[in-house]
Every structure is written in structure tokens, then in C-alpha cells.
Amino acid sequence: MDLRYSESDEKFRTELHAWLEAAVPAHGKPPAGNDWHERRDYDTAWQRKLYDAGYAGINWPKEYGGRDASLTEQLVYYEEIARSGAPYIGVNFVGMLHGGPTLMTEGTVEQKARHLPYILKGEQVWCQGFSEPGAGSDLASISTRAERDGDHYLVTGSKIWCSFAQLADYGELLVRTDPLVPKHKGISWLILPMDAPGIEIRPLRTLAGEGEFSEVFLDHVPVPVENRVGKENDGWRVTNVTLRFERGTAFASEMVQLQQFVAELVALAKKVTRYDARAWDDVALRRALGHVAAELDALWAMVKLSVCESTKTGVPGLGGSAIKLYYTELYQRVSELGMRVLGRANLSREDVAGLPNEMVLGKELNSISLAIAAGTSQIQRNIIAERILGMPKEPR
Amino acid sequence: MDFQLSEDQKALQAGIRSFCESRMPKGKLAEIEHKNGFDAGLWAELAEMDVFGLRLPESDGGVGLGNADAVIVFAELGRRLLAGPLVWTHLAAGLIKGAASGEVVVGGLDLMGPESGPLLVEHLDQLDALLILRPQGVYRVDPRSLSGRPIAAPLDPFTPLHHVEGLPEGELVLGPAEAERLRLEGAALVSGQLLGIAESTLELAAAYAKERHQFGRAIGSFQAIKHMLADMFVRQEVARAAVYAAGATLDDPGVGDVVRAVSTAKIMAGEGAMKNARSCIQIHGGMGFTWEIPAHFYMKRTWVLESVFGTIEEHADRCAELVERSL
Ligand SMILES: Cc1cc2nc3c(=O)[nH]c(=O)nc-3n(C[C@H](O)[C@H](O)[C@H](O)COP(=O)(O)OP(=O)(O)OC[C@H]3O[C@@H](n4cnc5c(N)ncnc54)[C@H](O)[C@@H]3O)c2cc1C
Helix, strand or coil, X not given: CECCCCHHHHHHHHHHHHHHHHHHHHHCCCCCCCCHHHHHHHHHHHHHHHHHCCCCCCCCCHHHCCCCCCHHHHHHHHHHHHHHCCCCCHHHHHHHXXXXXXXXHHCCHHHHHHHHHHHHHCCCCEEEECCECCECCCHHHCCCEEEEECCEEEEEEEEEEEECHHHCCEEEEEEECXXXXXXXXXXXXXXXXXXXXXXXXXXXXCCCCCCCEEEEEEEEXXXXXXXXXXXXXXXXXXXXXXXXXXXXXXXXXXXXXXXXXXXXXXXXXXXXXXXXXXXXXXXXXXXXXXXXXHHHHHHHHHHHHHHHHCCCCCCCCCHHHHHHHHHHHHXXXXXXXXXXXXXXXXXXXXXXXXXXXXXXXXXXXXXXXXXXXXXXXXXXXXXXXXHHCCCCCCCC | CECCCCHXXXXXXXXXXXXXXXXXXXXXXXXXXXXXXXXXXXXXXXXXXXXXXXCCCHHHCCCCCCHHHHHHHHHHHHHXXXXXXXXXXXXXXXXXXXXXXXXXXXXXXXXXXXXXXXXXXXXXXXXXXXXXXXXXXXXXXCHHHCCEEECCCCCCCCCCEEEECXXXXXXXXXXXXXXXXXXXXXXXXXXXXXXXXXXXXXXXXXXXXXXXXXXXXXXXXXXXHHHXXXXXXXXXXXXXXXXXXXXXXXXXXXXXXXXXXXXXXHHHHHHHHHHHHHHHHHHCHHHHCCCXXXXXXXXXXXXXXXXXXXXXXHHHHHHHHHHHXXX
16 A cells, blocks of 8 residues: 655656646647637647657557556646646547547457547547437437448437537447347447538537537438447447446546645635635635545545556446546535635626636536536446445346 | 555455454444443454554564554454454554553543543543543553543443543653654544444445345335445545555655645545444434444444544644645
């Protein structure tokens, strides 16, 4: 039980830190608002810089161009990325954190060659077309059909809440290839080229007012059979691989960043007043902030434990569900606390009177989605109770 | 960094676990309750298992292990609700002759917290020595010199109490820095016990949820129960990580802020134990409110452990102070 980073970890930290110190300010501020093409450019240009500096794909194997860093170097990486205020992974999220990794474990040699190097350089952006209007938590009930037509599938149906669909090059697409068998047994996992004919994308406005996700309508969209990942009708198994990557350590940097956010809230509480005194003099508020600071430390220790327990190239374990659930609810408590420290000023989403409204409200609104996306908190609880604690299964 | 349990630590854990399971089978609790919370035979065996001398250097007759190992052992003691002044006697090893070997039973009082309520001494009748933690240092007092009234109805039946009026100053045995250090170590060990409680209450509840049927199915198939169990699991895992981190940080202060790591452990393990014990009772329904089902013993012990070496509130205040200082 040893928490000490090795000398080579610390050497890695020093180098990364020095690089980030120059590279982060040079990359400038992210584009404001809702211009998703500008955001793509910003996020992918950063990905390219990571690549050129040898820091892209920190946990990707060398054979796919990744850094293949040790588990502890990965932890150092998440810590330093967060502390430097580096750009968020943004539009590269799907490709880097679960699309690419799914191809590594399940894809063919050609599929890997066609996608992995480009994802890594920020030249391919991916989105995820799993959810449908009638199939969210019950993902296996998707009804988008794929019919075989020679060396193509023709795909018809609709997908929803598809993040970054409007600017992605490829999508992870779940389709039904056999409607006659039980629902888990007739699914296939396809790589959807987003420029194929028959795709219509309609942005949906999120509660933050942004067009982050879209509805995607598919009408006889041709997808080459060679784009299928895994065997025909074996897509549910592949999907579970994808979901485990998605629920694994995908949020590691944001966890460290939340620790800094708490420190910023302490600074803010010393600035704003209540009852003619500093808010920081309110024992209840101070204690609440101390409490979440402790919880964030415990969460980070939990990530370390889970990282050390997972095998290097393996798929993250079920413990990811516990981490995601705890992280989500803690994030929501921290951001609500932020709103309370801000006081009535929180009615403005833009900074007023020198207060950090944009940051605090950004956290508050974003926190809400965490309990829904990538499997709701209720679904995570079902997973923990059934697959870890062995309770009888829900109807499926 | 390898934060997992090492092979040696796994063996240590397995050894103490099987010992506790064999010595504290179902039904044993009732017997110990009868003995007023203390079993001298078990105490001697614990000493033989090196529970008290675990961190004492080998040159002094101990095992020479660290805090990370000790929290693992204390989690196992907590899991089976072993009674007696375990933490104090462990802390006293090397300080009071005979503590490590189990011949001298050492209890204690922590007077470093913000509270100044009635002085309640645990296990007074069994004690050969009493340590007092004060901001000025660690003091030793002869327990026989204390006059106190036994509390007829202690909350935890395994933790008898005396209400003591007035304390002698005692003999100063260690300075203020050591008092602070002992309090941190004590908090980490107690956090270990609390982790054990969070674990065993989940285990009891999960087993009952699979076995108890209502409406023609196992109650564990109802989501309201499943989700309580899932939350118990999360609390157990968060507490585990925090407690291990506290042990590792005490052993190697280079890896983090010791005070913050220990406070985090005491908060997370304290909440994990308290909430899991309550959920465990709830999942047992009416049986959970009976004396027969041990769930309530876990809850009562949790209150005992919560009250020593800093409450959740005190540790949260400390964490707030540390964040402020880091600005
Ligand atoms: C910001 C954001 C981004 C997203 N990005 C993508 C994306 O890129 N690609 C994609 O495919 N999808 C995406 N999603 C969709 C997301 O995966 C789904 O919203 C999610 O899986 C829930 O499905 P649903 O919305 O249909 O809710 P429902 O499944 O209808 O759930 C409604 C409520 O019922 C509860 N519930 C449902 N089933 C159970 C059960 N068995 N037990 C207990 N409670 C249950 C849920 O917890 C929830 O509270 C995104 C969502 C958000 C919010």
C-alpha cells in the first residue's frame, strides 16, 4: 500500500508541467458560446499539440501511437492537466476515451489503421449514436434497423442526444441486425461515416442553452459491412466494452479540477458577505466546504486504488460504476454549494461585479447532465446491486 | 506507487480475519455482553496475534509494521465488533511496559477536541493504566486513583462507562507534538474499525436481502432495497480508499498532508459506518429493531468510535482550515 510516486513518475511530472506551462497559455481561451465548428477547431488543435509533444493517448498502447504510460504516470497526467487549466478534451471525448479504445480491443486490423492514428492526432472526431427516442436506459431495445444489401448495410431509424454529431466524422452506431431474436441478441456495432447519404442532423438545445447534442435521422444510410465491429449480432457485448470505457476513468482530470474549484469557492467565500461578515465566517458554510474537500480527496484515493487494481490494457472493471455514481453526486453537491456562496448574484450567468459567475454556473448546469449521461445514477445503482452484490436481476 | 494491498498485507488481513471469525462466531456477542464487554482470554490471544505490538520495532519485541498495516488489522477488529480499549492499548505499546504483550490493559481519554462535556471513561474496571491526551502532552494516570460512578446504561453494551469527576494531572510521558501524533494515529485506527463496520453491515444486509422473501420474491429484487445496498457499497469503497490513504500517508508524509488524509478518513469512515449501520437495520425491517439481530450493535459502536479522536464536524472544520491555508 504505497502512495509514493516513483522518481521516474516525478520526472515525467516535471517535464509535463514545464510543457503545459508554456503550451496552455499559448493556446488561448476556448471560443465562447455556441459555435461548434470553432470549438472543434480549438479542441482538435489542442489534441494535435498533445500529439506533437508526445502526450496524446496517455493510456493508449504504443502500437497505436499512444504514450503507453504507466498507470501512475497516467495519474500524474490527470493531475497536471487539471492543475494547468489545460483545455477540456471536448469533442475528442468519444474518439479518445471510448470509441478508439473499443476499436483497440474489438476492431479489425484495417479498422484500427483507418481510425486510431487520426483520432490521436485530432484529425477524426467521433460521436456516439447509441440512444434512441424509445431506447435510453433500456439501450438494448433500440429499433434502428440495418438490412444487408450486398457488401453494405442500409440503416434506417433515429438516434437522439448525440453529442457533437453536427461536427463529427464518424459515429459509434448501434443497429438491429436481427429483429426476430431476443433484443440483446440481434444488435450490431457499426462505424458510421457521418458524411454518408441519408443522414439528417437536427441540433437539440440543452438546458444550458447550447446545441451540444442532436437528433440524428437515418434513412437508408449505406454503411459498408467492413465497418462492423465484432461479429454480426454480437454488438451488445461490444457495447458493454464501450460503456465500461465510458464509465471508467474518463472523468479523472475533472475530479482533480473540482478540488481546485473548492479552493476557489473558499477564496470566494472570503470575499462575499453575509450578515455583515464574510461568508467564510459562517461555520456551517465553512464546514460544508471542508467536508466536500475531504470527499474529493477520498474520491481521488478511490481512483488511485481502482487504477492500481486494474490491469494495464484491460477494460475498466465494474468498480467504475461506483466511482461514476459517487463523483456525479459529489459534483452536484459541490456545484450547488458554489451557487449558495455566490448568493443572489447567481441569477446572472455572466460575471458581475468581479464574481466568477460563468465558472460557477457552468459547473452547476453541467453537473445536472452527469447523473443522466453514460447511464443514469439509477442504472449505476442497479449495476452495483446486481453485478457486484448479486441481487436478483431487473426485468430485461 | 502501488496502492493495492501487498501480498504480505493480504496475508495479514486473511490471518486476522479468520482469527476474528473463529473467536467471534454468532452467539459470542451475547457471551461477551455478559462479561461486561471484556474477555481477558481473547485479549491475551489478540496480544499473541501481535495486534498491540504490530507497529513496535522488532528490536523492542514488536513486528515493526506501519500504520497502513495497522488500519487493515483494525478494520478486521471493527468488522467483528471486538471490544475493549484496543486502540489505546495499541497506541501505548512501547510507551507503557506490558501493553504490547497484553499484560497491561491501557485505556485513554482524548481531551484535545473542542468538547468539554462530562468525563466518560471507557472500560475503567479493566484498566491497568490510563493515557490522557491534552494539548500540553500525553499524561499517564493510575486508573485506580479515579473516583467515578458507573453508567448503568451505556449506549454500547460492550463499552462500559464511568462518569469520572475531576482528573488528576498525571505524569507527563510525552510532549505536545507526540500527543498530536498519537491523536492522528488513533483517528486512523478508529477509522479502520469504522471501515470494518461499514463493510460488515453491508455484508449482513446483502445476505438478508437475498434470503428474505415478501410478495413472493426476495426483497433484494425491489429497487428501493437494491439502491440502498448500492449506496452502502459506494460508501464502503470510498471509506476504504480514504482509510488506506490515511495509513499510507502517516507512514510516508511525503505523499500528502497527513492531517488532511487522516481527517478525510475519519469523516468518510464515520459516515460510511453510521449510514450503513442504519441502512442495515432498515433492510432487516422489524427484525432489525430487535436485540437479536446484531445490526444495532454496529450502530451503537459507531457512536462510540465517532466520539473519539475528532468527530466528523471537527475533522471537516480542519479540512476547511487546510484548504484556506493552501490558498
Ligand atoms: C449531456 C448528455 C449527453 C448525451 N450524449 C449522448 C451521446 O453522445 N450518445 C448517446 O447515444 N446518448 C447520449 N446521451 C443519452 C443518455 O445516454 C440517455 O439520456 C440516458 O441513457 C438515459 O436515457 P433516457 O434519456 O431515455 O432516460 P430514460 O431511460 O427514459 O429514464 C428516465 C428516468 O427513469 C429512470 N429509469 C429508467 N430505467 C430504470 C430502471 N431500470 N431502474 C430505475 N430507474 C430507471 C432513469 O434513471 C431516469 O431517471 C446523452 C445524454 C446527456 C444528458
